[in-house]
Amino acid sequence: MRHLTVLALRVVVVLALAGSLAVQVVLAPLLWVDLEEAPPGVRAPVVAIFVLGLVTLQVCAVCVWRLLTMVRREEVFTPAAFRWVDVIVGAIAAAAVLALALGVVLAPGEAVAPGVVLLIGGAALVLGGIALVVLLLRLLLAQAVDRDTEARQLRDELDEVI
Numbered sequence: 074m075r076h077l078t079v080l081a082l083r084v085v086v087v088l089a090l091a092g093s094l095a096v097q098v099v100l101a102p103l104l105w106v107d108l109e110e111a112p113p114g115v116r117a118p119v120v121a122i123f124v125l126g127l128v129t130l131q132v133c134a135v136c137v138w139r140l141l142t143m144v145r146r147e148e149v150f151t152p153a154a155f156r157w158v159d160v161i162v163g164a165i166a167a168a169a170v171l172a173l174a175l176g177v178v179l180a181p182g183e184a185v186a187p188g189v190v191l192l193i194g195g196a197a198l199v200l201g202g203i204a205l206v207v208l209l210l211r212l213l214l215a216q217a218v219d220r221d222t223e224a225r226q227l228r229d230e231l232d233e234v235i
Contacts, residue, residue, distance in 0.1 A: 079141050086134045086141070093127045093134075101127075111184065118178045122171050129168040136161045150214075150221040158211045162204050169200035 101124050108116040136157040143149040143157075176193040179185040 075144070079145055083138065083141055086138050090131060090134045093130050097124060097127050112182050115178060115184070119175065122175045122178070126168055126171050129164040129171065132164040133161050136164070150218050152218060154214060154218075155211065158207065158214060162207050162211065165200060165204040165207060169197050169204060172197035172200055 101120060104123060105116065105120050108119060111119070139157045140149065140154060143151070143154055148154075172193055176190050176197065179193065180187075180190045
């Protein structure tokens, strides 16, 4: 069952990476062209935020791939996993900041409805909450690593006694 789950998640990660790269290559230039008549000072920040948001998704995908590799090798309950989880938390937090920045860029003027800006602010809040949930999961991983280390030490002591 675990092998099938890891394989399915790897397929999802590959599709997410391929899709985000396609969007980055095809839609980012089209967005630049579409925003040609946007108010001054909006075009470059919106496209930059769009591309950087895709980069945060790609960073998370690569980190999840590395964690899946650790799961397959049964090495996930080691301190090495913390680095990948920390990068995921950072990428999600960066995405929250980018969403908030997008709302700030779009808020002035009448080009974008206030409700859309509020929705973007809500998305930033949700992304921040997701970062906190992943941080909580990191704390649970730390506890699991501590318990695994303790169990190994107890097994080693028991082997010495026997």
